[in-house]
Amino acid sequence: MPQVDPELFDRGQFQAELALKASPIAAFKKAIRQAGEVLDKRFRAGGEIRPLIEARAWLVDNILQQAWNQFAWGDPSGIALVAVGGYGRGELHPHSDIDLLILLGAAEHEQYRDAIERFLTLLWDIGLEVGQSVR
Template sequence: MPQMDPELFDRGQFQAELALKSSPIAAFKKAIRGAHEVLDARFRAGRDIRRLVEDRAWFVDQILQEAWKRFTWSEDADIALLAVGGYGRGELHPYSDIDLLILLDSSDHEIFREPIEGFLTLLWDIGLEVGQSVRSVDECAEEARADLTVITNLMESRTIAGPEHLRQRMQQVTSTDQMWPSKHFYLAKRDERRARHAKYNDTEYNLEPNVKGSPGGLRDIQTVLWV
């Protein structure tokens, strides 16, 4: 992903817009509209699709960081905002859900309830389509052990805001040393793939094939990488 892209997001200009607006929502929405216009123009100009999905993910990173900063988290707060799933890979297609994990050290979510609710409400108000979960490191391990989709989602993660050490701890407790040994993971993914193919009649030759879930589609390619 790009390290800096002022055409897509100019942090200084955004901060100036925030200072001028009575509500932060207008400034966020203006930045999002501008980014959509830039990305559409790049698409029409023939920019490589891989670059485009990375550009979109990078832009959303910036917006989420700015939104996160609007709420009070103590400097030593053990809470972090993570991108997971496809967004965690640094890829974001138009209209894709933005998959987020708010990761805590403690299972006591109550201490951060108000800022978490405020943060998520702001994201909805500015029009971001997010899929979010709030878990402690231990809760991640518990759910990943029980659910193949959870462990798969957590395999691809990035820290967007907050301390990186929380994500590293989460990766340690959900590693194959702790759960889902390679053989079990492979067999579970094989069964998952078979069930998905059956949903699409085990053929890629449908009149309108699903490019993500049909045999030979994007999800099959990703499964190879996960395994």
């Protein structure tokens, strides 16, 4: 999986985009659209499939990190975002859903409810197909 691929996702540029927008949705959609175009171009140029599906997973890792950071989670030891399924293995095919597990400490459920709902809504609003569970 790529460590850094600024053609696919440039964190600094994305942060600058976020700072300029009243709502983060447009910045996320733009980043996802541009990365999709880069991946499509690489595929059409004959790129190997494994690096392409790993790069797509890397992109989603970065998008999810940025989305997660949009919310105040309080004590970070009480909640974790975990990738599962094919995405968790670092293999994300085009149009696949993104399987996520939000793992909570035993007594932590209620304090995170609102932030979890807003986080998932953001993911849907930016066009990600998410399969999620909260445990």
